[in-house]
Amino acid sequence: MAEFRVPTKRDLRRIGDFCYEVPASFWDRMRVPARLYASETILDQILQDKSLAQLVNMATLPGVLLHSIAMPDVHQGYGFPVGGVLAADTEEGIVSPGGVGYDINCGVRLLLSDMQRQDFDKRATVQLVERLMRTIPVGTGEGSPIKITKRELDQVAREGAHWAVRQGYGEPSDIEHIEDRGRMDEADPDCVSDRAKERGYVQLGSIGSGNHFLEVQYVDRLFDQQAAQSFGLAENQIVILIHTGSRGYGHQICTDYVRIALESAARYGISLVDPELACVPFSSPEGQRYYRAMRCAMNFAWANRQIITHFVRQVWKDLYGTERRLRILYDVVHNTAKVESFEIEGRRVKAVVHRKGATRALGPNHALTPTPYKHIGQPVIIPGSMGTASYVLVGQSFDDTNFFNSTCHGAGRRMSRHQAKKKIFGEKIDLRDALEQEGIIARSQSKAGLAEEAPFAYKDVDEVVEVVEYAGMARRVARLRPIGVIKG
């Protein structure tokens, strides 16, 4: 068997305007080609880290269908790159806990207001941001704002957003505006360790740190009037973006099952080129237990974002009156593995679609497209970094095996956290002041946390979504710009 060689630009074959492939002949352990969607500028950035090597590694996994895929926002992760998509046959293929990632159902939710940008001068924005910062638990030390019993935690794991709405954290209509209606069936808390439950118990209803945030934004530009109208988006409208996931509950489930997969893989004849690719057959007892535990974490994350939504709405009503509403546009998932079916070589194949830092993007009339958007396609929400734009796209895919109904999930990092901090502190940049000069009020628990997420640490989100559109994954509907940021 040939030694692994790090792929370079010379190993890429251009197969479309924004599509490149490392052929399966590159390395004898690859079962399928490795496919990458990028512009030339983004490609050069991607080649700066180990993303391409990790994409090639993905293509070695048993049961992988057609190709491993990297989205234009891809960056180096561990095992899978962040921005990686892999579909594996449910009968012959694997499920990989590391291929979903530690923050299971990390995702974003967009709330639409009926207020306008002109309603928020600097003083009003500061008032809102500081009130949100005091109300929503954000940052490293902040725990759950609600008290639940351990039995209720298992109900959260089974019922997701439905549990939260039943407890009064939201409105019944919210459910229709969440991917998979905010609940995965077959979630089994008996497959979740006590340790994961302990971590989840103290963190339900909190945002956390890292790249998670809550932003107050306005609609800066519309690209597709018809879709914008269907979504209820208008220029200068104020919206709220919530970005968080399953917190310690999901992190511990991944930790537990990566270890189980590492210990079990050899027993199933699986040879790993990177331990974080640890996987087991989807149909194995270990694979099924992980799948059920992972679904608990997905449900936890939906309940988490639902509870945060409730507290944002409380702030909104306190500040602007009870007649003011915040409606959910949609809630999308970034880190997941779901069984979906595709037409491949004339037969219907069920696949475990791993999306690690990627978003499902379904077009009109797909069975899984939510009812309110069946006619136009689902909203896809792409968070940028603070100081730069976020986007609302509309899905176009209908069982598209070019990208397995997926698209990007953000701008994608291009600079390490250390480099970002070094630049900010080395050049004595006061990031909070710099953002304020741009009309963005930022509040963070720590200066370091803010510095690590500085806008220049990310790729150009405008270019990322242009690639997404030109590649046919999703279409631009609206661009959003922040006026307020709260971060851990």
Add this chain to the structure above:
Amino acid sequence: MRRSSVSLNITSPPRQNQSRITPYLICFAMPVRPIIPMTLFSALKAMKRGFIAKPHTADCLLELYGETPEEIFDQSARALLHEMTGRSPEQVAAGKTISYDTITLHAPSLPWLLVDWLNELIYRYDVRHSYTVETRINRLECSPANQFTLHAEIGTVPVADDLAQIQFKAATYHDLRFERTPDGWIAQVVLDV
């Protein structure tokens, strides 16, 4: 700060680890740009004890040095705390009452034991809301069946929100190393942020 001072009765690491020894200078020639000046590298090398946090696109890569495997565990706890707070254990513990607890962990290899150890400290941060400011590795053993066991005592203080900078999700197995070199021991671990 109490240091690891007990006698250590670790047996030799498995042969497979010995055979993958990477000379020190090759580590420094890796294509990852260090974030500290070379003079500090030289100092660390001379001390044979310490840690370096290296750039990693979205996460945190720690490189750990020690004269013994026990010191690697000790340094990993210091590195974790430093990355979480930007401070040393002494600074975080100043003026606070330290609580002590014992930890016993088992793993089939030293690298995996390091992952388990760091995940234990991350778990305690999340659930007990505490920073680990002292570590004493009482015993590190390897059974004839190559099962590694760590017995440690840790000292913790309550989390102070004004110190908190980042929270780690987990220690990962990606690019994981734990090896003996001619100059001592070196380990590498990537933490998910």
